[in-house]
Amino acid sequence: MSTREQCLELDAQDPLASLRNEFSLPEKLIYLDGNSLGVCPNAALERVHQVVKVEWAEGLVTSWNSAGWRALPERLGNRLASLIGAGENEVVITDTTSTNLYKVLVAALRVQAQRAPERKVILTERNNFPTDIYIAEGLAELLDQGYSVRLVDSPDELQRAVGDDTAVVMITQVNYKTGYLHNMSELTRLCHEKGALTIWDLCHSVGALPIDLKAAGADYAIGCTYKYLNGGPGAPAFVWVSPALRDMTWQPLSGWWGHARQFQMESHYEPAPGISRYLCGTQPMISMAMVECGLDVFHKTSMQALREKSLALTDLFIKQVEARCSSHPLTLITPREHIYRGSHVSFEHPHGYSVIQALIERGVVGDYREPHIMRFGFTPLYSRFVDAWDAAEILGQVLDSGLWRDERFMTRKQVT
């Protein structure tokens, strides 16, 4: 067990410590929910004023060109690319994760319809983030061509389940509940050996750990920008497609922004070459502009440095909670091995919901996920070692005191 002083010393020696100054953080709050909604970059406060007051109110329609709004999906995509091992002009920021998943899922099934039309199974984990499963169900139902969604219950079962009937394996790289980190290279290689394509949902890994889509040979990737990337509430998502597959198919949300000649206003669709064909309609520019402020901070460090700190933080938190709270019924469901761990730590507790509510009142913001999961996200851009220590200590106090049994914490309300 570490002492609080040791943690303060770790923070004092942390070469990334100054990055915390890039963000507007409420004083005294221990915010361990950046994996649900990242914090606000200081730059966003100025940038939003510029976008609304100058670009919208004064520039009006001319800002589509003069303020660069038109090219923002591509430009921000390029800004994000290095964080996920993508190349120039391979990523766009647009729409939502769910919508982008729909696009790449159709694209992947179309590729398979050309290569191996007998493959009709979309394979994923039962505890994948639900929207991924729902989108796949919605598409399978719509197509009415024998497609089905198959759910597996563990990473091992997933590997065994990839077979001759598998069209696509659709996996969230870091599981939103357990924090389990899938091995992208190995799983992609396995899928390709078995003839399946891969779709990687990077929501809980982008900005949290190094990702190299091209080195892994991945086929498709999507993800959000509002967690570790600190792009703002509900900020537009991203989509990447392997250049080898990108121009083989078009995607069915074929709006005018994905047209080869958008402003020719032609009466038939022709997909743009390249990743722009994954655009659809006009994007929410004020929210979109905020994404850049979050991305800029990442260019002041490296994902490798952030990963090292992230693992040190989650190691510390696991160790401290297990030492400080050993008399309470907490079960760690996040892997201890670094190669299988993302950047959040989840413990089960029979009354996880109430414990989380009590923690929030005590100034430690984690979140709750069904059925019993308390989730704590460590975001190495701004989380401190002393935060991990204090959070474990306050968790211990909440559990020791039984504070969480108070009626006000037992009543359910909805939290994202």
Place this chain on the structure above:
Amino acid sequence: MSTREQCLELDAQDPLASLRNEFSLPEKLIYLDGNSLGVCPNAALERVHQVVKVEWAEGLVTSWNSAGWRALPERLGNRLASLIGAGENEVVITDTTSTNLYKVLVAALRVQAQRAPERKVILTERNNFPTDIYIAEGLAELLDQGYSVRLVDSPDELQRAVGDDTAVVMITQVNYKTGYLHNMSELTRLCHEKGALTIWDLCHSVGALPIDLKAAGADYAIGCTYKYLNGGPGAPAFVWVSPALRDMTWQPLSGWWGHARQFQMESHYEPAPGISRYLCGTQPMISMAMVECGLDVFHKTSMQALREKSLALTDLFIKQVEARCSSHPLTLITPREHIYRGSHVSFEHPHGYSVIQALIERGVVGDYREPHIMRFGFTPLYSRFVDAWDAAEILGQVLDSGLWRDERFMTRKQVT
């Protein structure tokens, strides 16, 4: 021909004149492009600060509940409902117009698949806004069940074309090029008599004229909030479905926000009852919050009063242009009859692109649409009679002087 003094007098007597003070407008600019991007409400300047500085930076993840983010799609939908003749809890603000069109198009085809599966034609106008056609093409291609998109070349041909094979008639109520206003009640009645369903794209009519979807018996409607509603660049769109049809089908962009029990995180999709099933993923909250500022202004007046002023403005502009510019090759393509006119006026000119560029430099912002169209939008919340007079005068000067022939206006650049 009116005098400028008469126009100033009309403005002085205009009971809606004070509404202009609700907006932040660049001085001396005559902005006739609110039908492409509406102006910035003053309230938006304060609201955006609140959303970013207080709700995001300070409230962080708790703002999903405490700041009401979670319910914003429905709450703003209710705020919009009265402008389109929709009832309480019948509209949501979400995603883009293109994406929402995809959702309702699938829903309509599913209803027809139950009622009249032999109907396979999606009928629309060739000069409909292109994204509507593209989305229908994308869906027809995806379904691979014999669906096709049929394009007609006039409102008369449209009426004749509705037949036994028509599944859906998909029309933009006010044509983005000509400003032609379709009769929603008559066309809906005709479609229903012939067994077809109707989808109304309200992008160029919402906030510009009174709309009564329920009185017209319409089936589906979608539209944007960034034109006459002044919701901000690329602000999220809306979707309405007739309550009689709403719960008959689900839509394929079946993300977690449309689930019956979103936070139960179940592993199978079940659509929420009501219009919430048209939600998909997490929405861009900063852009979304701005929509409210635009909608609030409409609740200070009535669509009937706005319509009267709109027609007076477009009448004046047509009359002035035709008088002032009679020696130039201008062709009015907007209907003169009020019942067929929206709130923008379009003239063709052989060099429309260059004339518009020259006008913009002279401080009159209209926009250009292929092939030769100069489009001028009158937004009765803030357009003045003297603006219509001055715009016609400056157009006359630009044409008389040949200013538009200057090289800097002849070079094409892209404008939305």
